[in-house]
Amino acid sequence: MSPSAKRSSPKSRRLAPSAPRAPEIATIELPTGHKPHPELGLGLWNLGRWSAENEARSKATAARAYERGFRWFDTAEVYGNGRSERLLGEMLYRTATHGDDAFVTTKVSWEHLRPAQVRASLINSLERLGRPSVDLYLVHAPDPHVPLSETMGALEALWKEGRIGAIGVSNFGLEALEEAARHLTEARITVNQLQYNLFDRDEADPVRDYCRTHAILIEAYTPLARGLLHGRYLDGQRVPAEVQRFTNRLFEPDRLPVILARTRALRDLAGEAGVPLASIALHWLRRQGAAPVVGASRPEQIDTNLSAWTARPADRVLAAADAIARGDRA
């Protein structure tokens, strides 16, 4: 199907709001982007990836997010081998607006960075999403074997055709970012999606400086450290191997006791300030100029994440949290 062709068929009924909408999530203008970028998004890494039972739960979670006012949805061709995109497309189609008010991000795999592959990947993603264009298209990660001149040239051509609202990258270090930017002429790199949270940050990271200087928005993935920054694992709960693998050494035995002690101190700080711990985690990122993309596997997590976003910790609380997470304050 061509990207300008139809959406998936409207077999199922439209989503009816069943939970009150949360206050509007503000947006950020992207240079050379077609649509404003919401400040908070939902990642769909786990949509369509596991058992039928889990899939039903993650579908209900994504639907709850839409009902409650989330509009930025982050997916990728590799998530569930395309199933995350397909389920997102079906879900958006069932909304009252057919998803026209959504901000959809998807990503081309690091295995598909040659020009013909980039084009084919995007067309396949659009077909699964049932949309004529995607609001933001990211290179999921660089491939050292494919020159970025090829990839960025292909992306810019698709951007000029209107199939991509804005171009971005993910997991790009300084060298790759500079190189990628050199190969765009009219379009710009608008986003770099990185693992970034209170514990997973490097004080002197040149990538973040580069992004700030060049008005590249950092989308922060794993903003809740997989639930740790909701207080999970503070009572001796075992950390699943899959969580350990994707959190950059956070839960490894040599680091874990320190991280847990700091998280307890953050929880106390949140208690004194009268806000949820996750509120500190998300607003600390916002204060750094980053836009968090949270994950959730059940509808109730959408509600608690929105409550966390709605509560606004004072700057002095965020400054104290910063010191605690860095280890400057016990």
Ligand SMILES: NC(=O)c1ccc[n+]([C@@H]2O[C@H](COP(=O)([O-])OP(=O)(O)OC[C@H]3O[C@@H](n4cnc5c(N)ncnc54)[C@H](OP(=O)(O)O)[C@@H]3O)[C@@H](O)[C@H]2O)c1
């Ligand atoms: N570009 C990349 O290479 C890349 C890499 C990783 C992720 N991402 C994107 O970023 C998104 C988010 O990443 P992430 O899942 O690592 O982020 P995260 O927000 O740090 O972790 C999400 C997990 O935290 C737990 N959680 C969420 N809300 C909770 C709540 N209210 N109470 C208790 N626990 C809660 C859930 O764990 P349980 O499900 O176990 O309950 C949830 O799956 C992904 O879906 C994906 O779109 C991108």
